[in-house]
Each structure stands twice: as C-alpha cells, then as structure tokens.
Amino acid sequence: MKFRAVREGLLLVALACLPAVGEGVYFRDKISWQSPIPASELVTVDQARSWGDGAIWVDARPDEEFAREHVPGAVSLNEDHWNELLPQFLPNWSPGKKVVVYCSAESCNAARDVAKRLRDEAQLTDVFVLQGGWEEWLKKKK
Amino acid sequence: MFGVRCSAFSAAMKIVWRIVDLILGGIFVYAGVIKALDPVQFANDIDNYKMLSWFVTVRLALYLPWLEIFCGLALVFRFLYRGGLSILTALLAVFIGATVAAKLRGLDLTCGCFGHASKNWNFSTHLVLDLLILLAALVLFSRVWRTEKS
Numbered sequence: 652m653k654f655r656a657v658r659e660g661l662l663l664v665a666l667a668c669l670p671a672v673g674e675g676v677y678f679r680d681k682i683s684w685q686s687p688i689p690a691s692e693l694v695t696v697d698q699a700r701s702w703g704d705g706a707i708w709v710d711a712r713p714d715e716e717f718a719r720e721h722v723p724g725a726v727s728l729n730e731d732h733w734n735e736l737l738p739q740f741l742p743n744w745s746p747g748k749k750v751v752v753y754c755s756a757e758s759c760n761a762a763r764d765v766a767k768r769l770r771d772e773a774q775l776t777d778v779f780v781l782q783g784g785w786e787e788w789l790k791k792k793k
Numbered sequence: 794m795f796g797v798r799c800s801a802f803s804a805a806m807k808i809v810w811r812i813v814d815l816i817l818g819g820i821f822v823y824a825g826v827i828k829a830l831d832p833v834q835f836a837n838d839i840d841n842y843k844m845l846s847w848f849v850t851v852r853l854a855l856y857l858p859w860l861e862i863f864c865g866l867a868l869v870f871r872f873l874y875r876g877g878l879s880i881l882t883a884l885l886a887v888f889i890g891a892t893v894a895a896k897l898r899g900l901d902l903t904c905g906c907f908g909h910a911s912k913n914w915n916f917s918t919h920l921v922l923d924l925l926i927l928l929a930a931l932v933l934f935s936r937v938w939r940t941e942k943s
Contacts, residue, residue, distance in 0.1 A: 671859045
C-alpha cells in the first residue's frame with residue numbers, strides 16, 4: 652500500500668506540472684511574477700499628491716480605523732461593507748479621475764483587493780494602490 | 794441466511810464508499826477548476842496567509858489547482874486512487890493547519906477554496922467543512938488500508 656501510494660502520488664504530482672506550466676505560459680502577461688501588485692498599478696505618496704483634485708483617495712481599512720483618522724478627503728470603501736459603501740463612492744468618481752486606494756501598511760492586502768474589485772466589478776480604470784499605505788502617508792505628512 | 798445478509802450489507806457499503814469517493818473527488822475537481830480559471834485571485838488568496846514569498850505563492854497558485862483536479866479525478870475514476878487519496882488528505886491537513894495558524898495570528902482572511910462561493914464564509918464554517926472533508930478522506934484511507942491487509 653505504502654509504496655504503491657507513493658508511486659501513484661509521485662505520478663500525479665508530475666502529471667499536474669504539465670497543465671500548470673501551460674497555464675503559466677497562457678497567463679504570463681496577466682500575472683505579476685515579482686510582486687503581488689504590478690509596478691504599473693502602484694503609486695507613491697508624492698506622485699499621488701501631485702495629482703491633486705484629479706485623484707480620489709479610497710480608504711480600504713476597516714470602519715473604525717477610517718473613523719479614527721484618514722487622508723483628508725478620502726472615501727471609505729472596504730470589503731466588509733462593500734455593497735453599502737460602493738454606491739456612496741461611485742458618485743465621487745468621474746471619467747479621467749484617478750483612484751488611489753490605501754490600507755494600513757505595505758504588508759496589508761485590503762488595498763490590492765479593493766483596487767481589483769473596483770477594476771473588475773465597477774469597471775473603473777486608473778485605479779492605483781498607494782505604496783506603503785497609510786503608514787507611508789503618515790511618514791510623508793511629517 | 795447470515796451469509797446472504799452479510800454479502801448484501803457489504804454490497805451496500807461498497808455503494809456507500811463509492812458515493813463518498815465521488816463526492817470527495819467531485820469537491821476537489823470543482824475547487825480546482827474554479828481556482829485554475831482565476832490563478833491571479835488564487836495567488837492573492839494564498840498571499841493573504843502571509844506564509845510564503847510571492848515567488849513561491851504565484852507558482853503554487855498555478856500548480857495546486859491542477860494537483861487538486863488530477864487527484865479528484867483519481868478518486869472519481871479510481872485510477873491512481875491511493876496516490877490521489879494520499880495527496881488530498883495531506884493537502885487538507887496542511888490547509889487546515891494553515892487556516893488555524895492564520896487565525897491564531899489574528900489574520901482575517903478568505904480561503905478562496907471555492908472561488909466566490911466561499912468569499913463570505915466565516916472561519917467556523919471553513920473549519921467545519923474542512924474537517925468533514927478530512928474525516929471523509931481518512932475514512933476512505935482506512936478502508937483502503939484494511940482492504941489491502943485482508
């Protein structure tokens with residue numbers, strides 16, 4: 652049983668490599684291979700600030716953190732209350748405006764997820780993730 | 794008389810085990826297909842666990858769904874059955890461990906195991922479902938083990 656299971660398992664492990672490689676080739680341009688967020692979708696604090704009124708700031712952190720403090724003029728839009736908050740956010744957007752999404756820090760994923768949903772579900776273009784998130788914004792504010 | 798009853802019972806149990814095979818295999822084929830269709834989303838879901846580098850994560854996101862599909866098919870068609878069952882049991886154990894560890898570290902995450910269908914499941918729902926699947930896999934495993942011995 653033991654050796655047969657190992658032999659069969661190894662065969663399955665090897666077999667699964669074939670379509671995985673094929674899929675990797677197929678998705679090679681859609682996958683960000685080096686970092687979770689492609690460089691073209693990231694924006695620095697200085698760059699985002701330079702856009703002035705041409706950008707809408709979106710806070711993807713939980714409600715309590717947004718209530719405590721946020722980037723001036725930012726709109727709260729997190730995944731916990733996506734269905735309620737999205738309709739409140741959309742009137743702020745107009746074609747040509749850039750959207751800058753941020754969460755707590757470099758390591759958080761909320762901004763990336765919200766940015767993806769804005770692109771996929773709300774069909775918005777020019778959606779960027781703030782590099783370093785709220786932490787970086789605080790540093791630059793000083 | 795007793796012999797007839799006994800063989801009827803064992804035939805019925807064979808059907809039950811076959812149904813368990815099909816359900817378990819079907820679950821993994823479905824879960825694998827959903828993830829293979831959107832590897833970017835699955836990579837993000839793995840990344841939420843904060844356990845692996847992005848380099849490893851993105852490659853796992855391309856590979857794991859296919860491993861699940863192949864192992865699921867192995868259970869459905871009873872071809873390379875033992876290997877498929879062993880891998881699925883190991884995958885489940887690793888996944889449950891990773892989910893519990895993430896919860897203990899205070900991470901609030903979606904597993905993405907079944908695409909959008911599982912997006913809003915809470916931790917308890919995930920855990921109960923995973924443990925049930927693991928239990929089914931272990932029962933099948935012990936059955937194969939006993940059949941081999943006898």
